[in-house]
Amino acid sequence: MTAQVLSPELLIEAMLIEAEYQGAREALTSLLNRRRIALYKLWSSCKNPSLIAANLPTTIKKETVEAAVVKLAPPQDFELLELFEIANA
DSSP, rough: OOOOOOOOOHHHHHHHHHHHHHHHHHHHHHHHHHHHHHHHHHHHHHHHHHHHTTTTOOOOOOHHHHHHHHHHHOGGOOOOHHHHHHTOO
């Protein structure tokens, strides 16, 4: 069996696309973290996920706010009942 030779031009193209793809993924992760931080800060100021969601674009739901809070908030930000309600919403 003979070894196949890959086109250097296609390999370079694939590598450049992969580098661009990985950069976009990194940028998206950074934006997601910034979004969570902003939502958590809003929640810290009023603790009403529905109110926060109602004042933001429709892409932000009450559940989006709650997920950011669960992801970022330290344990002292929660009361047992509040955490239970978020988990069962």
